[in-house]
Amino acid sequence: MENFVLYEEIGRGRHTVVYKGRRKGTINFVAILCVEKCKRPQITNRVRLTHEVIHENIVQFLEWYETSNHLWLVVELCTGGSLDAVIAQDKHLPEDVVREFGIDLVSGLLHIHELGIIFSDLTPAKIMLDGPGNLKLSNLSLARAEGENLQEFFSLVAGEDGDSPDPEAAQGSPVYMAPEVLKGEEFSVASDFFSLGCMLYELFTGTPPFYSENFPELMENIFNEVPATPRVSGENAKKPSPEFVNLLKQLLQKDPSKRPERQALLEHPFWKGAFSESLPGDIGKPAGKSALNEDVVDASSASPPKGSSVASTATSLDRSTLSRSFKLEKPDELRPKSVMDTENESMFSLSSRSRAGVGPSAAVPPGTPSRARSAGQRQPPRTAGTADASTASQQASEQVFSTWELIFHESDLLITPIIDNPKILKPVPVKFDPKTLGVPAITGEKLAYLPELELARYLEQLCGTMAATDKSGSPRTRLNLLCYLCIISTHPHAANRLLNSHLLLVLIQQLQSAQNWDIRGKSARVLALLAHHATELKDTTVISEAMTAVTELVRESYRNSKLKQCLLPALGELMCLATRQEEKRRVSNESWHIPSAAFTVVLRCLRDGEEPLTNHLAAKVVENVCSGASAQTSGFQTAEVGPMLWYLFTHCTVDSLRVTAISALCRVSRRMPSCFQNVLEKVGLAPVLEALLSSIARVQQCLLTLFCIMLASGGHLQRLVHEKEFVAKIVRLLESPSVLIRAKAFLALHQVLQNNPDMLLYCCQSRLVMYIERDSRRTTPGKDQQQWGHEYLSRCLEILTTLIVHQLPQLTGEVVSVLESVSGRRHPSTVQAKQLKHQLPMLPVLLHLVTSQVFRPQIVNDEFLFKYGILLGYIKSIDYGETSIDGAVGQAQADEAMRVTLSVFEAITQHPVLLTQHHVAVVDSVLPPLTALVLSQSAERRMFSLRLLSEAASVLLGHEAVSSKASGVSPNAGLLRLVQETLLPEYENLLMEPDPVPAYALKLLLALVDYSPVFIRHLEELNLVPVLLQVLQEHQESMLGSSMYNVVCLLGNLVANKDTNMTALYQQGLVERLVPACMDAGVLVLEGESTSRPASPLLFVLLEMLQELLRRTADMVRRALQQQKLGDSRSTQVAEDMLLVNKPFTQLTCTFIQLLCVEESEVGERAMSCLSLVVQLYGAEDADCTGPESAAHLATALQATAPHPKQQKLLLRIIKRLVTADEKHTQSVRLHGDVLTSALQQLAITASSTADVTVASLASEILQHIL
Incomplete structure (x- = not known):
């Protein structure tokens, strides 16, 4: 969907x-x-x-x-x-x-x-x-x-x-x-x-x-x-x-x-x-x-x-x-x-990882093209491994837009007050005396909701009192009234009403004409509080006049630091209010115009030589004003503002001022990227990179934002995207505990890789993929985490991973292209050698991405496998000596390229679902060159290639695509033909090599025989059966190895196949090799020496093969006896020959008896079947089969089979056959079989009471013969 x-x-x-x-x-x-x-x-x-x-x-x-x-x-x-x-x-x-x-x-x-x-x-x-x-x-x-x-x-x-x-x-x-x-x-x-x-x-x-x-x-x-x-x-x-x-x-x-x-x-x-x-x-x-x-x-x-x-x-x-x-x-x-x-048909699709996020609204820098977004437009269908060109173009444009959108997180543009900001100056408590106020001391909340007529009367009374006290010349009364105004100005609705009234002009007049500096300072404070808390301005509210008055007062009393520090908050808050209202209304208003002198005064207060408090207030004004998108912020977009803020950041010892300075620089650069560019040109890149390692998270966040702006705007682009030290510092920040810092680091790396894809290798070597996986696995944040931070991180992660996924086909294509240009050449040209040195080292990128659970599902498709198959073909050409690149890149680099290429497919084979999803692409594109590499002259690559081929073939031969079944065409036909024509003629050499090559060769052969029994005929035609028996004999010392298990399974398939030439198999020594193998496996199971790797599976396969051989012999003897009764003795000799050939299996009688008591029920059942057939065919040939140890095992088995009457009856018949076969066995049970005799007596009594006639009869017959 x-x-x-x-x-x-x-x-x-x-x-x-x-x-x-x-x-x-x-x-x-x-x-x-x-x-x-x-x-x-x-x-x-x-x-x-x-x-x-x-x-x-x-x-x-x-x-x-x-x-x-x-x-x-x-x-x-x-x-x-x-x-x-x-x-x-x-x-x-x-x-x-x-x-x-x-x-x-x-x-x-x-x-x-x-x-x-x-x-x-x-x-x-x-x-x-x-x-x-x-x-x-x-x-x-x-x-x-x-x-x-x-x-x-x-x-x-x-x-x-x-x-x-x-x-x-x-x-x-x-x-x-x-x-x-x-x-x-x-x-x-x-x-x-x-x-x-x-x-x-x-x-x-x-x-x-x-x-x-x-x-x-x-x-x-x-x-x-x-x-x-x-x-x-x-x-x-x-x-x-x-x-x-x-x-x-x-x-x-x-x-x-x-x-x-x-x-x-x-x-x-x-x-x-x-x-x-x-x-x-x-x-x-x-x-x-x-x-x-x-x-x-x-x-x-x-x-x-x-x-x-x-x-x-x-x-x-x-x-x-x-x-x-x-x-x-x-x-x-x-x-x-x-x-x-x-x-x-399809409406929803699941994201391959947890990567949610809603980017904050951020201003798009000038020059960014607008983009129409059609929510309902559907994308054309795409087949696996292909992409529509228009879709790719659209994704690229969306990516560019998203980059600009994500540079600023909402926390980057938070506005904190200039007035009464405890990080700048601890606020002084304000009190007033209501008795000498001259007007009713109503609260700000009550003032906010006064009816209009009452409000007008109250404001008239307030302004009148202010004017009266001004004429009377009593500064204390006016200060008391201004303190009252400071308190009620903190209520937003009250601030709106006061600021949009005649009181504004009265306060401006106090600023301009008051002789007392305290009154001027307190009037400025009231203006600052009103401007900070007000949310609405009327078109006629002349805050421009207020800004002009404060600016002139600052200029006149510039050397009066105390008054300047009182006036700057008022000027800053008024400027912020003007820009906020203009941005909100989306129209300019002459009454809200910020005079150019105001910008000049603030920038002047940033200069070196001012008191730190003045610097801090000025920087805070720049920070807050430039947080908006108003056109009036251009007053701070000057060439000198960046270096001044950077100087404050680097030379100040107060952390809060350093944070404000770098945040202000960040916000100025938001509208004017050249501001930070000027800093880089003046101080150089090294000091700025050093600042990235600051212990203050807010500083790191701002600097990352600045670098993102610089990369997105194109300033110093080529220098930054090729600077490994810069990339190393960014990657190091991915270890930060701050979600936002990690998100911005991912965003910065996205812009680096977008402009320099070659840096992807360095990023992968610096564990970028590991960091991506770590943050992609993060679940929904808990109470101590910020949801919006994780959403932002997910958006930045998504845009980076999408870019890497889109760049990989180009990277693969470039490697294939350069190898194609030198294919078949013994001496590449100088240009080709240079290209090889540049492109071949990029191959590990494929390995890093294919081994990542984030990237693997997105990059492994039919197109990727097709290109990989071509790449593997050129690797085969290098391995075979048809192409020589040693002179261009060196032997070590060539070997590393071949190893990495094979490792890529190794990573894919570890996820069988990928092989089955792209069944046809793997068989058609990848397996042919991989099969050719199995015959490499290099033992390491021969072993590596054979292992990959055996693992891939085992998966593919066990999976049949539904679509191909419907069409009647097997997707594995090419694989079968490939192995038959290329590998089988060389299989004898492969099987005779040292481990683990035979193990992988046998695994492949076993998968082929399981899938298509026709391969048994091919084995016989190529005379590989004696080789298999030789492998069985040579690997008997390592019973638990993969080679032993695979060859036994393979021989089991040969024995089970009705078309196998059993005569030749017997003549080649099958029985003689199976007897010691079965003994050794039985010993391992009985002694429990194989704790890490159990021998039971191997023994089970051996017993299954023995049972099949003995069953065939029993059938042949039975048919010979039947024909002999009819007067036809032609089959008698054949049956006698078969009995003679299989007689060595009687040596396993005691082993079978001991295996009756193992914990694995399947092994015990197979052992009982084999024992039954042996005693039927040969009686009690083994002299120890009724000895004390065997009798004890038989007694234990009788008790263990009590819940299974059918097995118990079979076991009683076996015992009867052993006891009655020869008098010496009867005598042995009399002398040493007390445990068995007691078990039989108990069984006879129990069976009689439960009316199990057969069991009782068999037990009684055995006892009668013994006793």
């Missing part, structure tokens, strides 16, 4: 697994829910209610699909987790946060109410948070249309599939359920409001208002108990406001008629007017928020299910139309897309 890429699992429920996903061809990430089909009614209900709903506080539905076992739901991705998790982590939240969260909850809830939908099961677990922290209603599986019986709808949907619905399927959590619902009444808007009250209560206290493990007790509490006033324990705990307590009291009323109506809820004072400016089309929407969420996903990526369509705007929804669509009389009116449809 290819339209979406699935990344890691991000959530799991009883019937649902949630994955992070991405639609291919876009950078839009989504959540993909895999739901079991038992939840079809709930999922269908969720889709029918939400598929046309688009709202900022409701998780947007995108698509849904159906496979054979699951339903797949594609919805908007919320990276902040659930509200339930937030409560679990924070225990309880401040009232201000509860208010903000409540505004989102009310907005979403009232929106669905307006559409005629009742949520019905509002719980914290069903509320999600997006990245910025907005709450979104999710999982409306139990929601319903107003007045609807949800159980009837579930029955309708379940009935279509032939299932009976669960009666409790439509029930939600009782902890948040209204009392009237628990009594059996219908869900309603009022019941949703009750659940809302429960959630607000839990947000503030950490526990629901009604909770009990016992359900009847819970119902009793909900019906009768009045929830306690919400309280929070702890040192910093604050009491809830009266407005909040009142709201909870209204929402948690037992009588639904007493709960507030919608309008009353919106106008409640707890919200502090948040809903007062709602637009008519945005019912229940707080001011300043749009009802549409246009940034969630492109419209083309939100293809609706069949029978539905996603509306482009929320205002286009008609309530009556929606109500009709909710009540479906035929469930098939709303069906998911099925993967059975030919056009929807």
Whole structure:
């Protein structure tokens, strides 16, 4: 399923697994829910209610699909987790946060109410948070249309599939359920409001208002108990406001008629007017928020299910139309897309590793081309090993775009205050005397929500008091009033109102005309606080005039360091406010224009010779102003700003100032890459690389960002991408504990390799692949880790691995090309020698990537194997001496190239699934040159090649492709022909070589014979059977070696094949060689000497072969006796000859008896079968077969076979045959077989009591003969 890429699992429920996903061809990430089909009614209900709903506080539905076992739901991705998790982590939240969260909850809830939908099961677990922290209603599986019986709808949907619905399927959590619902009444808007009250209560206290493990007790509490006033324990705990307590009291009323109506809820004072400016089309929407969420996903990526369509705007929804669509009389009116449809066959694909991530929004540097992203455009199908050129081009352009996008993480652009920043200067507490204030000392919170008329009167009084105190000349009164303004300015809404009023001009006047320096400093402080906390500016608010006044004052009193340090925060915060507003509004405004003198003053304060505090404030101003994308930041984009900031960074001893300076340099370079380029040109690369090893993580992060900017912009590009010291320092940073530093190091390496692919070898030698694997294996971060950091790391990892995967075919092609140019030449030209020296050392890159679990699945395909086969062919040519490169690169380099090339295929053979997936490519492209290398003059390469060929052939011959079976063409035909024509004629030499060559040759031969018995005839034709018997004899000293096992298995196949020439096999000494082999293997098993490598498998194969030989002899004797009775004696001589040939097996009688008692039951059963055949054919030939030791083993075996009557009867017949065969054996049992006699007597008694006549009869007969 290819339209979406699935990344890691991000959530799991009883019937649902949630994955992070991405639609291919876009950078839009989504959540993909895999739901079991038992939840079809709930999922269908969720889709029918939400598929046309688009709202900022409701998780947007995108698509849904159906496979054979699951339903797949594609919805908007919320990276902040659930509200339930937030409560679990924070225990309880401040009232201000509860208010903000409540505004989102009310907005979403009232929106669905307006559409005629009742949520019905509002719980914290069903509320999600997006990245910025907005709450979104999710999982409306139990929601319903107003007045609807949800159980009837579930029955309708379940009935279509032939299932009976669960009666409790439509029930939600009782902890948040209204009392009237628990009594059996219908869900309603009022019941949703009750659940809302429960959630607000839990947000503030950490526990629901009604909770009990016992359900009847819970119902009793909900019906009768009045929830306690919400309280929070702890040192910093604050009491809830009266407005909040009142709201909870209204929402948690037992009588639904007493709960507030919608309008009353919106106008409640707890919200502090948040809903007062709602637009008519945005019912229940707080001011300043749009009802549409246009940034969630492109419209083309939100293809609706069949029978539905996603509306482009929320205002286009008609309530009556929606109500009709909710009540479906035929469930098939709303069906998911099925993967059975030919056009929807593949919709999801799994990522080969955990590599999720959402890159932060970052400004694209000037000159970066814009790129259209079509979310719905499908890629043309591609066969294995091929790639469409246009697709490759598109991927390359996406990669470039993603690089720019990823350079800056959101943490790189965080803004901290300039005023009252403890890392710059410890804030001084501000106090005021309300008695001498001259105006009412109202709080900032109260000021923020004063009605407009009261606010105007209060501001007029405030400005008047300021002017009056100015005329009276009392500086203490004005300072007291300014201290009061400092305190109330910290409230954002109050700051907005104060800054956008006449007070701004009054403060400017104080700055310009006040004679007292303290008043000027305090006025500047008020301006700084207002600018920092304000979030909105009116078009008429003249902060440009304020900046001009502060700038002039700084210039006039430049030598007054104390005043300058008071004024710089005000100037900086005003400049930041201007750039923020311009970026937010996307329009310029003369009232917010930053005068050029302001930039000049700040840059002047960066210079050497200023006090460190002044330097720090100036650097902080540069850092904050340049964090935005406003055009006004160009004032800091000068040639000297970079060297000045770098000087501060390198010469300052205060860490916080060093961090600020390098961060400011980073942010200036974001818009002007030449800024850092100037630094490199002035100080050189070495000091900057040395700074990369700083112990301060923030410094390392900024420097990495600067290098990424430099590489992406092209500055000093060729020098950096060819500088090994630079790459070594970057790779070293991959050991950092910081996720962000590692991510940026990966990103920097991506840009190095993109511009210099040859550096890939050095990176691999520096363990880059190991670092990639380590970070790719990381699971979902825990509580102590930052989710966004790991997502960013995954994005950087993905872009690097994608680049390496795309570069590998080019690298392989270049190596093949240079080898092709010298193929067949004894003396390469100078140019060719130079190319060989450059390209051959790159071969280890293939080995590094093929041995990596991250890269291997992505690079090993038909195209790769085809090129590898060509490469192996040229290696064969070098090995055979047809091509000589020793003079160009040296013997050592040539040998290393051949070793590495073979090692690449060795890594592939260790993963059989790769061989079977690319069966045809391996057989057609790789095995021919590999087979030729088996005949190499080099013993090492001969052994290596034969081992690889045997391992690959064993896998391939054991796997038959389904497609080839259907076509009737065997994919292994080429392999069989190759071995038969090339290797078999040389097999005698291979088998006679020292170990381990015979082991690999036998393994290959065994696989061939197992696959095609025709090869037995080839062995006979080439007279290889005597060689096999010789191998058996020569390797008898190492019974547990692979050669011994393989040759025994091979001989076993020969014996089992009905077309084998057994006469020749006997004549060549088969029996004489099997007897000692079986004895030795039996001894190993009985003595237990082979603990590391058990001998049981070898012995089992030997016994199986002996059984087959003895069975054939027994059959031949039986047929001869039958024909003799009929008067035909022609077969008698043949049978006698066979008995004579196999008679040496009687030497194994005692071994067989001892093996009856081994733990391995299969070995014991085979030994018993062989013993039975031997005594049937030859009687008791072995004199020791009834001795004391053998009698004891027989007695033990009789007891062990008691649970298996069939084996016990066979064993009794064997004993009877041994005892009655010769009088001396009978006498031996009488003298030494007391244990056996007792076992037989006990068996006769037991068998008689259990009415087992056969066992009793056999035991009695044996005893009668003995006794």
